[in-house]
Amino acid sequence: MKSFMKKVAFATAMAAAPLMAASTASADGERYVFVSHAPDSDSWWNTIKTALGVAEGQLGVTVEYRNPPTGDIGDMARIVEQAAASGPDGIIVSIADFDALSGPIRDAVDQGIPVITVNSGTHEQSASMGALMHIGQPEYDAGNAAGMRAAKAGVKSFLCVNHYITNGASVERCQGFADAIGADLGNQMIDSGQDPAEIKNKVLAYLSANPDTGAVLTLGPTSAAPTINALKENGMAGDIYFGTFDLSAEIATGIKEDIISWAIDQQPFFQGYLPIVLLTNYNRYGLLVPHNINSGPGFVTKDTIDAVADMAGEFR
Amino acid sequence: MSEASAPPEDDERVKEISGFRKSLMRPELGGICGAILVFVFFLLTAFDSGMFSPAGVMNWSIVSAQFMIIAVGACLLMIAGEFDLSVGSMIGFAGMSIALLTTSAGLPMWMAIIFTFIICVAIGALNGWLVVKTGLPSFIVTLAFLFILRGVTIFAAIATTRKTIIGGLREEAAGDWLAPFFGGKVFTGLFQWMGENGWIETFSRGTREGQPVVDGIPMLIVWAIVLVIFGHFLLTRTKFGNWIFAAGGDEQAARYTGVPVNRVKILMFMFTAFCAVVFATCQVMEFGSAGADRGLLKEFEAIISVVIGGALLTGGYGSVIGAALGALIFGVVQQGLFFAGVESSLFRVFLGVILLLAVILNTYIRRAITGEK
Numbered sequence A: 001m002k003s004f005m006k007k008v009a010f011a012t013a014m015a016a017a018p019l020m021a022a023s024t025a026s027a028d029g030e031r032y033v034f035v036s037h038a039p040d041s042d043s044w045w046n047t048i049k050t051a052l053g054v055a056e057g058q059l060g061v062t063v064e065y066r067n068p069p070t071g072d073i074g075d076m077a078r079i080v081e082q083a084a085a086s087g088p089d090g091i092i093v094s095i096a097d098f099d100a101l102s103g104p105i106r107d108a109v110d111q112g113i114p115v116i117t118v119n120s121g122t123h124e125q126s127a128s129m130g131a132l133m134h135i136g137q138p139e140y141d142a143g144n145a146a147g148m149r150a151a152k153a154g155v156k157s158f159l160c161v162n163h164y165i166t167n168g169a170s171v172e173r174c175q176g177f178a179d180a181i182g183a184d185l186g187n188q189m190i191d192s193g194q195d196p197a198e199i200k201n202k203v204l205a206y207l208s209a210n211p212d213t214g215a216v217l218t219l220g221p222t223s224a225a226p227t228i229n230a231l232k233e234n235g236m237a238g239d240i241y242f243g244t245f246d247l248s249a250e251i252a253t254g255i256k257e258d259i260i261s262w263a264i265d266q267q268p269f270f271q272g273y274l275p276i277v278l279l280t281n282y283n284r285y286g287l288l289v290p291h292n293i294n295s296g297p298g299f300v301t302k303d304t305i306d307a308v309a310d311m312a313g314e315f316r
Numbered sequence B: 001m002s003e004a005s006a007p008p009e010d011d012e013r014v015k016e017i018s019g020f021r022k023s024l025m026r027p028e029l030g031g032i033c034g035a036i037l038v039f040v041f042f043l044l045t046a047f048d049s050g051m052f053s054p055a056g057v058m059n060w061s062i063v064s065a066q067f068m069i070i071a072v073g074a075c076l077l078m079i080a081g082e083f084d085l086s087v088g089s090m091i092g093f094a095g096m097s098i099a100l101l102t103t104s105a106g107l108p109m110w111m112a113i114i115f116t117f118i119i120c121v122a123i124g125a126l127n128g129w130l131v132v133k134t135g136l137p138s139f140i141v142t143l144a145f146l147f148i149l150r151g152v153t154i155f156a157a158i159a160t161t162r163k164t165i166i167g168g169l170r171e172e173a174a175g176d177w178l179a180p181f182f183g184g185k186v187f188t189g190l191f192q193w194m195g196e197n198g199w200i201e202t203f204s205r206g207t208r209e210g211q212p213v214v215d216g217i218p219m220l221i222v223w224a225i226v227l228v229i230f231g232h233f234l235l236t237r238t239k240f241g242n243w244i245f246a247a248g249g250d251e252q253a254a255r256y257t258g259v260p261v262n263r264v265k266i267l268m269f270m271f272t273a274f275c276a277v278v279f280a281t282c283q284v285m286e287f288g289s290a291g292a293d294r295g296l297l298k299e300f301e302a303i304i305s306v307v308i309g310g311a312l313l314t315g316g317y318g319s320v321i322g323a324a325l326g327a328l329i330f331g332v333v334q335q336g337l338f339f340a341g342v343e344s345s346l347f348r349v350f351l352g353v354i355l356l357l358a359v360i361l362n363t364y365i366r367r368a369i370t371g372e373k
Helices: A002-022 A043-059 A073-085 A098-110 A123-128 A139-152 A168-181 A196-209 A221-233 A249-256 A268-285 A302-309 B019-024 B029-046 B054-079 B087-103 B109-134 B138-161 B169-173 B188-196 B219-237 B239-249 B251-256 B261-287 B298-308 B320-339 B344-370
Strands: A031-035 A062-066 A090-094 A115-118 A134-136 A158-162 A189-191 A215-218 A241-245 A262-265 A298-300
Touching: A031 A073, A031 A268, A043 A062, A043 A221, A043 A268, A073 A090, A073 A098, A073 B054, A073 B261, A073 B320, A090 A098, A090 A268, A098 A115, A098 A123, A098 B261, A115 A268, A123 A134, A134 A268, A139 A168, A139 A215, A139 A241, A139 A262, A158 A168, A158 A196, A158 A221, A168 A215, A189 A196, A196 A221, A215 A221, A221 A241, A221 A249, A241 A249, A249 A262, A249 A302, A298 A302, B029 B298, B029 B320, B029 B344, B054 B087, B054 B219, B054 B239, B054 B261, B054 B298, B054 B320, B087 B109, B087 B138, B087 B169, B087 B261, B087 B298, B109 B138, B109 B169, B109 B261, B169 B261, B219 B239, B219 B261, B219 B320, B239 B251, B239 B261, B251 B261, B298 B320, B298 B344, B320 B344
Parallel strands: A031 A062, A031 A090, A090 A115, A115 A134, A158 A189, A158 A215, A215 A241, A241 A262
Antiparallel strands: A262 A298
């Protein structure tokens, strides 16, 4: 029993040693917590993580990035509560589910922690919780703007490849697009899941069942890359009107190859960089920009892609 | 000639075990050791990070209570020799069912909650019935329901409301008699008093200025404690508890001795479903919304809590208190790693390490208790 206890103690120390080393030393600057709703598998947030790193270096602050590993908003609410309990100098959070998150965010604000909301959510929701401002892209409007462009090109029906159907904002993008081209969003939106092979097969299946589809709309790099492959496989690449949200290396290549007409750049860099800059200036000097900031939409087309392509997935 | 021979005072053939050691040799020992180690560790590394402030304590207590609720169901089922992988999907399904019944079908909240309980416990019974009738591993049957329930949840949400997150449930629950049993808070008066007398910090601004940061114990924690006590009592003090051990230990031998193994297993599946619905209802009432992705992968977290707590994966051995301690450890580690400043992506590494250590520790303890080699 004695030697057994020794073994256990040793094993625990071994497990704990890297933990001690991994703990970040307390920085002199302010500490912020960025809470996103994305599951670990969503790569779109890499740009925001890069932006947080850039802001950290420029301002001398530390930023911790937290997210629920499975994307479960219930877990995210607990993370927000926990972030508030740890007493940071500011919290940046996306309003993925207003009902679930309004309680924890309001509590954080009432404890005196400045909060900036980003990405998902509306300006009214952000203001109602007492956040300083909202930095994002209104989803329905972005989808609508995209749909207007497509309608001008004569598109009447489309396929919306939704890889993140449990986030209400993603459905709004498809809805905005559908309303702009005058179509009914019924089966035109598919739940593609997040696995690339699965997405590709679902797109192929839909297009072979509905060969008269006028356009394809993907909602991010996760759904765009497999869709490009699917279109190359069934020969529709370059023929069918293809627009997407967000940027990545594959999307940049797709634009250059005339497969994708345009990409909507939400400019996520601003959603990571600006909140840190604004919160730091607010904490240090009491300065505050008195209105919300729209980080997008910007449309990236073949004319502008070259400048952007190198940085896709990292800064753009 | 024959005196009534008194039993020998000191039989040298019987091994001496001190009373202290005897009281220590219980299935929960692994869980107790683990809990003490974990708390000591976080006291050392995260003492001033806000983890042990009232808000921090409430944070990891709630997360632990969440795990405890589903761990109790998973523990009893695992002792009976079966797994239920559909717990996470059932949580999403139950939450969505409550939301749709109140917002789309217009039922009052209490009726929606009761209907949801009935539907989900029936699905649990179906799980159990399929397992005993077909003899298939419960792993497979419940895996099938994991997909079925998740798919039905997403489909029902989109088909009726075109959204996958359904909100506005706080308004629906206002004035209902059953909703506060799941979403309310108790001891609010006590916490109010503590806030007024400076025992707990109060909000410094906003609509809740002056109110204590922690304003009550959520019903989630109350349910967790109630279910743990109920499960422990059922398992260790009733005949039915013996039947659960027997059904998991050796199914055929149990049948020969007259244990209604099929009935035990089906009832345990129903109980697991019940626990999942309690979890989902508390979550829906607290957040005021239901989402189609709630509860994703929670079944594995329940099984991990149970295993950390000392139950045997093959059934027949375990303890509900151990599962509760396993849930506590899991919750404290999950939240504590953030307070201690660890990179969040390392969380899973530590989880795996802790799981491994816990299983090894529990194996040693079990061998010491049961004397098996």
